[in-house]
Amino acid sequence: MTDTQVTPPSEAPAETRWWQRVEVRGIFWLWLVFTVVGLALSWVPAWLMGISASVQMDEIKQTMTIFTALSAPVAALIWAAMLYSILKWRHKGDEPPPDDGPGFRTNVPSVLAWTIASAILVLFVFVWGLLKIASVPVASAATDSSGVVSAPMTVVVTGQQWVWNFTYPGFGNIQSSELVLPIDKQTDFQVSSSDVIHSFWIVEMGVKVDANAGVITSTEVTPTRLGSYEVRCAELCGMLHAAMETHARVVSEEEFKVWIAQTQAEANSQIEPPAPEGAE
Amino acid sequence: MKRIAFLAVTVLVGASFVVLTGLYFSKSSAQSTLPVLAATSVGMIDTPNGAMNHAVVELSSWPDSVTGDCHGSDGGNHPDWVTFCSTTDLELPAHSLVTIKISQYDGGETITNAYFAQVHGTIDGTATVDGFTFTQIPADSVGHTFTIHGIPSPSQDDLFVSVPLQLTEAEGETPKVVEFSFYTGSPGTYFWNCEFPCGDGTYARFGGPMSMQGYMAGHISVV
Numbered sequence: 001m002t003d004t005q006v007t008p009p010s011e012a013p014a015e016t017r018w019w020q021r022v023e024v025r026g027i028f029w030l031w032l033v034f035t036v037v038g039l040a041l042s043w044v045p046a047w048l049m050g051i052s053a054s055v056q057m058d059e060i061k062q063t064m065t066i067f068t069a070l071s072a073p074v075a076a077l078i079w080a081a082m083l084y085s086i087l088k089w090r091h092k093g094d095e096p097p098p099d100d101g102p103g104f105r106t107n108v109p110s111v112l113a114w115t116i117a118s119a120i121l122v123l124f125v126f127v128w129g130l131l132k133i134a135s136v137p138v139a140s141a142a143t144d145s146s147g148v149v150s151a152p153m154t155v156v157v158t159g160q161q162w163v164w165n166f167t168y169p170g171f172g173n174i175q176s177s178e179l180v181l182p183i184d185k186q187t188d189f190q191v192s193s194s195d196v197i198h199s200f201w202i203v204e205m206g207v208k209v210d211a212n213a214g215v216i217t218s219t220e221v222t223p224t225r226l227g228s229y230e231v232r233c234a235e236l237c238g239m240l241h242a243a244m245e246t247h248a249r250v251v252s253e254e255e256f257k258v259w260i261a262q263t264q265a266e267a268n269s270q271i272e273p274p275a276p277e278g279a280e
Numbered sequence: 281m282k283r284i285a286f287l288a289v290t291v292l293v294g295a296s297f298v299v300l301t302g303l304y305f306s307k308s309s310a311q312s313t314l315p316v317l318a319a320t321s322v323g324m325i326d327t328p329n330g331a332m333n334h335a336v337v338e339l340s341s342w343p344d345s346v347t348g349d350c351h352g353s354d355g356g357n358h359p360d361w362v363t364f365c366s367t368t369d370l371e372l373p374a375h376s377l378v379t380i381k382i383s384q385y386d387g388g389e390t391i392t393n394a395y396f397a398q399v400h401g402t403i404d405g406t407a408t409v410d411g412f413t414f415t416q417i418p419a420d421s422v423g424h425t426f427t428i429h430g431i432p433s434p435s436q437d438d439l440f441v442s443v444p445l446q447l448t449e450a451e452g453e454t455p456k457v458v459e460f461s462f463y464t465g466s467p468g469t470y471f472w473n474c475e476f477p478c479g480d481g482t483y484a485r486f487g488g489p490m491s492m493q494g495y496m497a498g499h500i501s502v503v
Contacts, residue, residue, distance in 0.1 A: 138416070158393065161486040163429065163475060165395050175395045177440055194392050195477070195484030196487065213484065230432050238483060240493045243429045243471040247438075270398065270416040273409045276449050276456070 023084065032081035038072025051202055053225040053250065057206035059132060130205030152186040152220060159211035162240035164231055174263045177232055179248040181223050182256035191217045197263060199235035202248050208234055223250040295334040314494050318371040325377055329463065333376040340365045340383040341424050341445060347385065361489035362386060362478050365480045370499025374467045380426065383455035388423035388447030396425045401441035407460035409446050423447035428472040428500060436468025442475065464502045473497035
């Protein structure tokens with residue numbers, strides 16, 4: 001009979017909860033850092049959009065900042081998992097990596113967590129968007145900064161290859177190649193095209209709407225800042241699309257009245273040459 | 281290390297290809313192949329802004345490219361296209377009074393946007409046709425327009441000029457001579473085109489000659 005040494009069974013390792021796993025901790029800390037950085041820089045996209053010259057642009061920039069802040073933790077999670085995977089699970093050596101291990105089984109808590117979190121985020125963005133769209137009134141009465149209710153001023157915007165043209169129906173249908181607006185006055189744009197599809201874009205006022213032939217599209221703006229701003233075409237419309245630009249000039253109420261009077265006077269003092277015989 | 285070097289070289293080659301392609305196309309688009317017509321200086325002139333250089337450019341507009349002889353005797357690739365002659369690329373002196381004289385040999389129709397039947401951006405807001413001073417022509421007697429785009433830019437002065445060119449009864453034979461003047465500012469590059477839809481049937485008659493430089497559109501270099 002030989003002595004046999006019986007080795008006692010080793011103790012079962014203490015159960016490690018999922019959040020105690022080293023890779024989860026690593027990803028968590030990376031996520032936290034990226035989230036903090038993302039939140040701290042969430043004002044940058046709105047800042048890159050340039051100055052704001054209207055109530056509408058203020059709201060667009062506010063939306064941009066809030067959406068950026070909301071997306072920061074989501075983007076941070078993706079970057080954290082990606083960076084951790086690249087750094088820690090990178091295959092080394094000249095040989096090809098071994099085959100993949102068995103596939104993941106479903107994990108009900110994590111599926112529920114990301115589904116509910118994503119649904120809440122998407123619903124928030126959806127409701128926010130609906131509320132913002134509903135807040136854009138079309139040709140309705142507006143209350144100015146002094147609390148006085150006034151009808152909006154209408155400007156008919158016509159796109160034509162490759163120029164913009166503005167008509168003021170409330171002022172004897174005077175026309176201009178530059179857009180002149182009084183400050184703090186709600187303006188209703190009736191936008192259309194004489195030929196192909198254009199897109200009426202006042203960059204610093206956050207107005208961008210398609211101009212279609214035979215269709216009038218309405219939008220409105222309330223300028224809040226004096227100055228000269230860019231009007232561009234944002235729809236590729238032909239050879240000189242890049243040159244389809246003009247000014248939007250925001251002036252005081254008094255200056256606007258002077259400009260209207262001058263333009264009306266010019267319109268009323270036109271001199272025509274004798275009509276040729278071939279005229280239709 | 282070898283892999284990283286290979287990766288870096290690949291990225292560098294790719295980026296160089298993109299940059300060089302962009303530079304090539306941006307240079308080729310900025311350089312027109314059309315002949316350039318430089319304004320002729322005719323001396324100094326007194327203006328409300330003081331004594332200025334006065335320069336003159338003469339152009340003509342034709343019902344087709346055979347009658348207008350700037351695309352060859354056979355009318356070139358598009359003999360039936362309306363055209364400005366002798367070229368559509370102009371060079372104007374900076375800080376000058378520029379007079380443009382256009383002999384308009386084409387007929388016309390009703391313009392779609394009456395705004396371009398008016399004179400804009402010239403001295404006193406006027407032009408002359410056969411010596412008659414005017415500020416607008418009837419919307420149904422427009423042959424073409426000469427319209428310089430006023431592009432907002434911090435690097436060059438605004439220059440928006442638009443003058444309607446009245447139709448002529450004797451198409452291709454007796455022109456309406458339209459003359460107008462404006463001031464140029466600092467050096468810059470501008471575009472001009474005809475705003476009377478006189479092209480082929482595409483793009484609401486903005487196709488064909490309206491969409492090709494050398495016919496009804498071109499560059500203006502203020503130098």
